[in-house]
Amino acid sequence: MAVATPDSDLRTLYDAHAGELFAFALRTLGERGAAEDLVQDVFLRAWLRAETYRPERGPARGWLFAIARNLAIDTARARSARPQLAAERVDETGSRDSEFEQIEQRIVLAEALGRLTPDHRRALVEVAIRERTVSEAAAVLGVPPGTVKSRVFYALKALRLGLEELGFGAEE
Structure with missing residues (x-):
């Protein structure tokens, strides 16, 4: 042991x-x-x-x-x-x-x-950072393209909210 x-x-x-x-x-x-x-x-x-x-x-x-x-x-x-x-x-x-x-x-x-969920973060990284198309990201992540689009949408929404909560909101 x-x-x-x-x-x-x-x-x-x-x-x-x-x-x-x-x-x-x-x-x-x-x-x-x-x-x-x-x-x-x-x-x-x-x-x-x-x-x-x-x-x-x-x-x-x-x-x-x-x-x-x-x-x-x-x-x-x-x-x-x-x-x-x-x-x-x-x-x-x-x-x-x-x-x-x-x-x-x-x-x-x-x-x-x-603060993002792992699924949302992975989808956002694939599309926004690695600059993959939705179809390429879907293949890498093993999910349908519609799921990638949805995850990126909600990831961006959550990211925007998170940045606002941390003091980096849209300046007026």
Whole structure:
């Protein structure tokens, strides 16, 4: 009989959540290397501070994502403190957004995407991000095209609502 150890518990958490955390980190930071580093740091902190996890407060997933969010914010602050190392970006209007604001926007978007049901999120990713046609997305997802259209419609509606709840509603 195998005995549970902190290391085996951490491995189980890693297997269950590393992919999602990486996707969040990549959307948030926009760089593969930075996202990989962030995921490593999340699990390092989880291992070093395992005693701070309280199961009665919620699942481990929420605890890990809270660590990831905090690390992403720290990364953005560190980048903005060293502007000579951070690339300045210009949007279509010509105004410069700080890298911190961009990362904050990515965090909010990732949070709103995380609120979608998995089926709605997968359909939206296939159509909007991977730029597949409805028919291609239907084949990938193994559902009829009408189901893909419906899921994308409701995903966009829920995403809009989620962004408004997070303070990124339509500005008037």
